[in-house]
Amino acid sequence: MKKTIGKKVTKKTTRPAAKAAAAPAAPAKVRVATMWLSGCSGCHMSFLDLDERLVGLMKLIDILFSPIVDTKVKDMPQVDVGIVEGCVNNTDQEHELRMLRDRCKILIALGDCACTGNIPALRNQFTLKDCLARAYEQAESNRISCIPNDPLVPKLYPKARPLQEVVKVDLSIPGCPPDADTIWYALTELLAGRMPQWTEKNLRYD
Numbered sequence: 001m002k003k004t005i006g007k008k009v010t011k012k013t014t015r016p017a018a019k020a021a022a023a024p025a026a027p028a029k030v031r032v033a034t035m036w037l038s039g040c041s042g043c044h045m046s047f048l049d050l051d052e053r054l055v056g057l058m059k060l061i062d063i064l065f066s067p068i069v070d071t072k073v074k075d076m077p078q079v080d081v082g083i084v085e086g087c088v089n090n091t092d093q094e095h096e097l098r099m100l101r102d103r104c105k106i107l108i109a110l111g112d113c114a115c116t117g118n119i120p121a122l123r124n125q126f127t128l129k130d131c132l133a134r135a136y137e138q139a140e141s142n143r144i145s146c147i148p149n150d151p152l153v154p155k156l157y158p159k160a161r162p163l164q165e166v167v168k169v170d171l172s173i174p175g176c177p178p179d180a181d182t183i184w185y186a187l188t189e190l191l192a193g194r195m196p197q198w199t200e201k202n203l204r205y206d
């Protein structure tokens with residue numbers, strides 16, 4: 001008789017048990033990318049102010065590409081939702097924004113810089129030449145007066161533009177920054193399949 005190692009194998013005489021019912025598949029997470037253009041990062045900090053609510057949120061969404069997530073992803077993936085802070089000031093920013101627009105289903109303008117231009121657009125009342133001269137030639141901190149002209153440096157546009165002047169925006173979340181409750185309301189409404197409705201209540205800043 002052939003010897004076996006381990007447990008003695010006995011021939012089954014009973015019928016095999018019915019296969020266990022397959023566990024229901026977990027619902028797919030919503031894929032999210034975020035980016036900041038000309039802004040101060042305050043809107044992303046306000047997103048982080050969701051604090052413990054982030055734990056529950058991360059069960060529903062995957063942030064695949066973002067300046068606040070170390071995903072080691074170099075190329076922007078296809079996502080469901082793109083969230084953008086800041087406005088468009090230069091050639092690189094326009095390129096990045098258009099890429100995200102192409103790769104997301106819903107694009108959110110997060111904060112007043114993205115919605116209206118806000119602080120970065122204060123320069124729009126001056127010419128580009130005057131802005132560059134003030135920043136690089138006349139600034140008190142400059143020891144060498146030199147306007148950067150290396151081809152690698154993105155070209156500054158004559159005006160700062162809100163996102164909606166460059167691409168189609170699906171939802172604007174106003175505020176400088178929008179507070180965490182406002183961001184929470186907007187995201188949870190979207191996750192529930194509803195478009196957030198702004199009212200006096202969630203647009204009060206005092």
Ligand code: SF4
Pocket residue numbers: 038039040041042043085086110111112113114118119175176177178
């Ligand atoms: S809206 Fe306000 S907080 Fe957000 S990026 Fe602009 S300046 Fe910063």
